[in-house]
Amino acid sequence: MEHDVSFLGDLGLVLVAASLASVIFRLLRLPTLLGYLVTGLAVGPYIPIPIFANLERVEALAEFGVVLVMFSVGLEFSLERLGEVLPKAGGGAVVQMSGLALCGFGFGRLVGFSAVESIFLGAALSVSSTMVVARVFDEQPIPKPLRQLVFGTLVVQDVVAVCLITVLTAIAAGSEVSGAELFEVLGSLLAVLVGMVAVGLLLVPRLMRLVVRLGSSEVLAVAALGLCFGFAVLARSFGYSVALGAFIAGMLVAESGEGHRVEGLVAPVRDLFSAVFFVSIGMLVDPMAALGSFHLALGIAGLVIVAQLVTVTFAGVLAGNGLRTSVGAGIYLGQIGEFSFIMVTIGTAAGVVEPQLLSILVTVAAMTTFTTPMLGRVAERIADGLDRRLPRRLQTALSLYERWFERLQLGGSPENRRLITVIALDAGVLVALAIGASVATGPGAELVSGWIGWSFSTVRTAIVVLAIAGAVPFGIGLLRSSRVLGRRIAGRVVGSGDQGAPDLGAAPRRLLEVAVQLLIVTVVGAPLVAMTVPFLPVGVGLVVFGVVLVGLIVGLWRDADELQGHVRASAELMIELLGEPNAQPPDLHGVESLLPGLDGIRAVRIGQSTPARGSTLAELNLRAATGATVLAIRRGEVGVVTPAGDERLEVGDLLALAGTAEAIERARALLAPEPSTSL
16 A cells, blocks of 8 residues: 555656646746656756655656557558658658768767667657647747648658667667667567557457447547557567557557547547656756766757758758758757657666766757747748858759759659669668678678688678678669659650750759759668668768769759759840730740740739839848749840849839749739739
């Protein structure tokens, strides 16, 4: 009975303190997540306040929070929803997570963490906080494209995080990073997943639909939670994290079509125990130890903010999301998330990660929780400043590229699907070679050394050289397939040109071809490097990947210069097509054949009552504010080709605008809220 009272006392103390903190932090317009962490410090063993809870009992309760959070993630998961977010956010999320994982691993090794601790750090930094982002978005007006990109990225992060948690659980059980062990773990994981999902799909959806027909919310809630914890226990019995089992249970319940109803019933219980989970994280933090490692936390927080901005912006622009939206997404995703704590607690519980790392991450979470809304308020100014500093050729290329990407589809024809399959197979072989080389350079190298009498270092070097030599054909094949796919897509979007006639679309087609190739290589190469860096000699994969990227970027820069020349020549034709300044804007449908790669251009007139009259393009900040570019201006009998920022608009000017349909509409509303005409 005494044990029960103590258990109840700990739960009551935690919930009372957490409720007070949540109310206070809500009134201060701060994330409640931060309040829960502070509550953990207050009731934990490291601060001499005469109220404290038993850490072991609170951690036992906190595991309920992990299970319920993962169950809710599974309820929201569906192949249909994943298919909706993958085209715009999938590639960017993969690049972002791979980039942050690499940065975290490199930082950990640089400051003296073990290889295992560095892997846990990299995984923890790769995931952003849905709670923090949702809170910030509730308080700030966010454009729809930016909101969709950020939440799409978070959905993909959640799915990948589930896999990472399972792999990290296996690594924690072994304490050594071995390619052979990891390969074995992944194989057994796949078998368990297939078995649980296959059997679950036969039983769970039917069972849930039967329970729903009973018409009792109580029975439905109990049945859903029973499945949740049952699958969690089943996963643990196989040696995996309870989080994996809970996620699979949620996914199977969602397949019944009743996921939304179950989620409404489970949400209060989930919120209750997730609060307990975050309080337990705060209880693990020793403030004095955190203060001693504050410099590391500060460095990691800066790394997260900068690396998120760079990786998300780079990948987002390549995926056709535009500079403005991509920069905003990089800023709003600049924090670590709830899964970060789950991952690191797995390592600390297994004894392969020092508790100091968890203290550091709590400090990082607190810092980035504050910096995210602060930077979000100046996100537009950051994007505007970056856009203004871009060379003119890149500004033009980005505007046109967004328009092309509206029409771009990586799938489609059977030939394109075949090329995508070949690229995936090449990437898989490269991963297998890296893991195989890791196995061979360990116990395998010792065995071979004893057979042939060579030194261990000589055998190890020879194996690495052979692995690299074997990887070269597949790497070249990946580059070649991505180039062919880029050429096919560019030909479909811009046009292939008529044989025997001047190829007017050569410049835009070449730029789009290289851009698509760069996108594919980045999306495939970034996770490839992230997965293999623990197994290869330091920097091998990273250097090779970097050289390939630099080569493609140099080619893209050269093609952007050629595109600028193409646009300048086309702008001269546009001036003629615009006609007299006082005439009605012409209806020039079908003129795309004369201007390959420049379709969808619109003409906008500056009228007498237009607020933009008398302002320069720089003062209007047109490109940064709308995403559209002014390619030409017809003014009287003369024209202005590719006008600079100091060009002042006059009444009667006819402007030729390029960009996505949405960007042009924003520009039209800013320049002249009058009817516009497609060129």
